[in-house]
Amino acid sequence: MSQTVESIRGTITAYLVENLLDGDGRGLEPETDLIDGGLLDSFAIVQFVSFLEENYEVEIPRNEITADRFRSIQRVAGFVDTTLQNRAAADPAAA
Amino acid sequence: MDFEIPEEERERARELQEWAEKHLAAPSSGVRDRKYHQGIWRALGERGLAGLCAPDTWGGAGRSAQGTCIDLEALGHGAPDTGLVFSFAAHLFTAVVPLWKAGDDAQRERFLAPLCSGAAIGANATSEPENGSNISALQTTAELRNDRYVVNGTKWFSTNGPVADVFIVYATVDPERGFGGVTAFIVERDTPGLEIGPLLDKIGLAGSTLSEVHFHDCEVPVHQRLGAEGGGTMLFAESMRWERGCLFALYLGTMQRQLNAALEFARTRRPGGTPVGKHQSVANRLVDMRLRLETSRLLIQRASWLLDRGRRCDLEISLAKLYVSESAVESSLDAIQIFGGRGCLTDFGVEGALRDAIPGRIFSGTSEIQRVIAARCMGL
Numbered sequence: 001m002s003q004t005v006e007s008i009r010g011t012i013t014a015y016l017v018e019n020l021l022d023g024d025g026r027g028l029e030p031e032t033d034l035i036d037g038g039l040l041d042s043f044a045i046v047q048f049v050s051f052l053e054e055n056y057e058v059e060i061p062r063n064e065i066t067a068d069r070f071r072s073i074q075r076v077a078g079f080v081d082t083t084l085q086n087r088a089a090a091d092p093a094a095a
Numbered sequence: 096m097d098f099e100i101p102e103e104e105r106e107r108a109r110e111l112q113e114w115a116e117k118h119l120a121a122p123s124s125g126v127r128d129r130k131y132h133q134g135i136w137r138a139l140g141e142r143g144l145a146g147l148c149a150p151d152t153w154g155g156a157g158r159s160a161q162g163t164c165i166d167l168e169a170l171g172h173g174a175p176d177t178g179l180v181f182s183f184a185a186h187l188f189t190a191v192v193p194l195w196k197a198g199d200d201a202q203r204e205r206f207l208a209p210l211c212s213g214a215a216i217g218a219n220a221t222s223e224p225e226n227g228s229n230i231s232a233l234q235t236t237a238e239l240r241n242d243r244y245v246v247n248g249t250k251w252f253s254t255n256g257p258v259a260d261v262f263i264v265y266a267t268v269d270p271e272r273g274f275g276g277v278t279a280f281i282v283e284r285d286t287p288g289l290e291i292g293p294l295l296d297k298i299g300l301a302g303s304t305l306s307e308v309h310f311h312d313c314e315v316p317v318h319q320r321l322g323a324e325g326g327g328t329m330l331f332a333e334s335m336r337w338e339r340g341c342l343f344a345l346y347l348g349t350m351q352r353q354l355n356a357a358l359e360f361a362r363t364r365r366p367g368g369t370p371v372g373k374h375q376s377v378a379n380r381l382v383d384m385r386l387r388l389e390t391s392r393l394l395i396q397r398a399s400w401l402l403d404r405g406r407r408c409d410l411e412i413s414l415a416k417l418y419v420s421e422s423a424v425e426s427s428l429d430a431i432q433i434f435g436g437r438g439c440l441t442d443f444g445v446e447g448a449l450r451d452a453i454p455g456r457i458f459s460g461t462s463e464i465q466r467v468i469a470a471r472c473m474g475l
Contacts, residue, residue, distance in 0.1 A: 019474065035275055042231045042274035043471055046332040050407040059405060062197040063322035065329040067275025 003056070003084055009077040015051055016073070020044060030074040035067050045070055052076075058083055100165065108169035112348075114142060115173030119180060119302075127294055132182070132216060132258040132304070139183060140213020144170075147187055148337070149195045153203050154211035160337065160399035163187075164344035168392075171348025177451040178302030180345045185254040185303070186210065188338035190217025193263050193279060197322035197330050206261055206281055218259035220250035220282075220308045221331065228460070230265065230331050231274040235310060237266040242317050244268075244280065246288070246310040252458075256306035257294045260284050263334075264310070265327050277327035281319040288313030299450030336409065339416040339459050340398045346423045346455060347395060350388045353426060353448050357381060357433045371433070380429040387422035394418055410472035417465035423452035 009030060017025035020039055034040045040048060048070065053060055060083060069079045100108075118138050139145040148163045149155025158166060170180045194207040209215035226232040235248025246266050253262070262282045269276040282289055292307030322330055361372030361381060371377050394415035401408035427449035431438035438445040456462045 035273075042277075042328050042332075043468070045274070046329065047407070047409065047472070049329060050409065053405055054407050057405075062193075062330050062333055063199075063326055066323050066325035067272065067328070068325060 003081070005077050005081045008080050009073055011055065012052075012073050012076055012080075015048070015055075019047070019051075028073075030077075031072050033071055034073070035071050040067075040070060048076075052080060056080060056084060058087055104162070104165055108165055111144075111166055111169035112173035115170045115180070116175065118142075119170065119174035120176050127257070127304070129258045132255075135179060135183075136186075136213040136216050138213070140211070144183070145186075145213035146191055146207070146211025148341070149191050149207065149211050153195065153207045155191070155195070160341055160402040161396065163341045164347075164395050164399045167341060167344040168347040168351070171345030172352050173348070176302035177345065177349055177448075178300035180348075181300050181342070181451075182255055182303040184338070184342040184345060185219075186217040186259075188342055189219035189221075189254070189334055190259075190261060190263050192337045193219075193321060193330050193334050194281070196333055197279065197326065198281075201318070202281060202321065210261065215260040216255055216258050217261050217263070218253050218255035218308075219263040219265070219334070220253050220256070221265045222250060222252045224249060224251055230277055230328055233265060233267045233277060234270070235264070235266040236270065237268050237278060237280060237315070239268065239317070243314045244317065244320065246280065246282070246313040246315055248310050250308040250310075251292075252295075253306055253308045254303060254458075256291055256308050257304040262289070262308065263321065264308075264315075265331055266310075268324050272325065274328040275325045277331070278324050279321035279327040279330050280315045281321050282310075282313065282315055286313055286315065298453055299447070300454055335459065336402065336412060339465075340395070340402050340408070340412040342459065343391075343416055343419040343455065344395050344399075346419050346452065347388065347392050349448055349451065350384070350391065350423055350426050353430050353445075354381070354384050354388060356445070357384065357430050360434060377433055380433055384426045384429050387426050391415070391419040391422050410469055413460075413465040413468040413472070416459060417462050417469070420452070420455035421462060423455055424449065427452045 013028065016028065017023060049060060049065060070076055136145060143156050146155030147158050147166060151157045167184060171177060174180045191210050194203060198207055210217045222228045223234055225234055235246065235250065237244040237246045246264065248266060264280045264282050265277055266280065267276040268278050288311045290309040290311065292309060295305045297305055358381060361377055362370050364371045398408055398411040398415040401411055430445055431449060434445045437443045
């Protein structure tokens with residue numbers, strides 16, 4: 001299934017609001033710092049990556065997961081988009 | 096839904112159990128001898144076990160998480176020394192898995208292949224004296240200087256530390272970055288600045304060695320960084336996912352062996368002419384042991400099934416780890432009670448299972464930590 005960065009961003013935002021903000025997403029913007037803002041700690045980021053992998057049916061290489069790539073919704077969406085595009089290039093049937 | 100384990104898997108398990116009975120018995124004088132462990136690892140390699148869950152490309156057996164659990168249960172059932180199976184599992188999940196998941200091809204060829212062949216023993220160095228296994232608060236530092244990281248700090252509770260050839264070391268490249276600074280490194284035993292502390296004696300798991308590991312200006316080449324800077328948190332989580340989800344399958348084997356022995360005793364021991372198993376108080380304990388074993392097995396199989404499919408499984412893994420480790424202790428206490436005075440004799444082979452089970456509630460995250468993880472997974 002083809003995904004746009006915008007739809008990925010929406011999915012990510014919904015996950016964060018539901019799972020980490022008790023349903024209250026006020027103040028959460030695409031560029032909000034998820035790390036320094038305390039939303040993603042070492043446990044939450046592991047859960048978050050698991051969600052992304054399950055939701056997008058993709059295994060994110062462990063050597064590509066860093067805190068900086070998960071600093072904001074915008075960065076995560078871009079990273080997921082790139083990962084999906086790489087997968088599509090390697091396996092067009094999966095796109 | 097199919098609960099049947101295929102016949103070829105059951106046959107493999109039977110063969111592994113018999114193999115473990117012959118090959119995984121540690122003499123009391125042997126556990127401190129590194130050559131002894133090297134011999135065990137060679138045997139594991141010859142049997143195709145040393146890289147059990149790693150891809151065959153690198154010499155592994157390519158077993159799934161579910162298959163790995165079936166194999167570890169068989170080894171736990173057969174091995175006279177549970178500590179050796181524990182050590183082997185630690186090698187698998189804290190060294191083989193991280194190299195398989197995050198290593199580049201050069202690292203896999205140089206370090207993973209020998210671990211999978213049994214030519215090298217793996218260990219990890221994560222826990223620290225001040226912060227335990229809190230990955231966000233590591234005090235061991237890795238400072239980049241030109242083409243090398245200079246590692247300084249102290250690790251403790253390094254399983255296989257006294258005998259390992261390769262360590263997966265977690266250190267921070269910037270303490271201010273918390274979990275975002277955690278980075279993994281591959282460090283060989285003979286690296287200058289790496290000092291292995293004396294063997295630490297512990298309750299149970301006698302065949303497994305444990306020590307501190309110290310780093311004094313230990314220089315690690317950049318090409319031995321495992322994954323990206325800041326990628327250590329996820330890698331450690333992946334390693335723990337496999338360890339918590341699969342290692343505890345070995346306790347299914349020890350619980351099955353314990354139940355078989357207790358049943359045999361309850362049927363054949365006849366003080367006053369009546370088998371003790373005919374007494375409801377004894378039978379109830381045996382039923383409870385069976386219930387714990389069956390429940391533990393289902394929890395492990397479910398967690399490893401999810402792990403194999405790349406599904407979210409941290410809740411299921413924590414529940415499995417928590418339940419199996421607590422059950423192993425409870426059933427060991429029941430077994431001692433059933434055997435009575437014999438159960439208290441160290442030569443009789445019953446009380447040792449209790450000593451082997453108690454650390455299970457501590458390592459890989461305590462029972463309390465598993466409840467914290469489960470609660471967070473449940474949205475609490």
